[in-house]
Amino acid sequence: MTAWRTRQFEYTWLRTLGRRYADFWQITEEALIFAAVSIKLELGGDQRDRLMGTFLELKAWPDVPAALETLKKAGVRMSFLSNFTPRMRDAALANAGLAGFFEPHLSTDRVKAFKPDPRAYQMGVDAFKLRRTEILFVASAAWDAAGAKWFGYPTLWVNRMGAPMEELGVTPDATGADLKALVDLIEV
Numbered sequence: 001m002t003a004w005r006t007r008q009f010e011y012t013w014l015r016t017l018g019r020r021y022a023d024f025w026q027i028t029e030e031a032l033i034f035a036a037v038s039i040k041l042e043l044g045g046d047q048r049d050r051l052m053g054t055f056l057e058l059k060a061w062p063d064v065p066a067a068l069e070t071l072k073k074a075g076v077r078m079s080f081l082s083n084f085t086p087r088m089r090d091a092a093l094a095n096a097g098l099a100g101f102f103e104p105h106l107s108t109d110r111v112k113a114f115k116p117d118p119r120a121y122q123m124g125v126d127a128f129k130l131r132r133t134e135i136l137f138v139a140s141a142a143w144d145a146a147g148a149k150w151f152g153y154p155t156l157w158v159n160r161m162g163a164p165m166e167e168l169g170v171t172p173d174a175t176g177a178d179l180k181a182l183v184d185l186i187e188v
Helices: 002-017 024-038 045-056 064-073 086-095 118-128 142-151 180-186
Strands: 080-082 105-107 137-139 155-158 174-176
Touching (some): 024 045, 045 086, 064 180, 105 118, 137 142, 142 155, 174 180
Parallel strands (some): 080 105, 155 174
């Protein structure tokens, strides 16, 4: 799994740098194939399809629905900016029961560049018609928080796993272990 996820993100960054865009579903499958080959695991088509299907069946962390409900009731506008394809994103949100919380669903497919490329983060500015400094970017990965901070967003890193901070010369404005940190930060 670690080899698959690592290669998945490496492929997004390499394709963005090389201007050879492929959508996240394709990259995810290519990374899975690479990971299987790298550990000499024969992966049949059914096995590959089943593993790929897990990206359409993602569940939300238990704290997420209540936090999003609190934010929505307080009038906080929210968007989901993701490397996922629209199909992956919509399936994950529907499966997790979160489809009604977000305004524009922003996929990097729109700009053909994956996060942390500035073109990906620019979609939030364009969608909300706000300045960067008026948008709080909430990231689940430290590298994504760093990219958003480089772009100019105030950032919150939801560090559920207690991971160390990335050594990229930038830190998020706030961190928390779950979305309660977001609710507390916004003070709703």
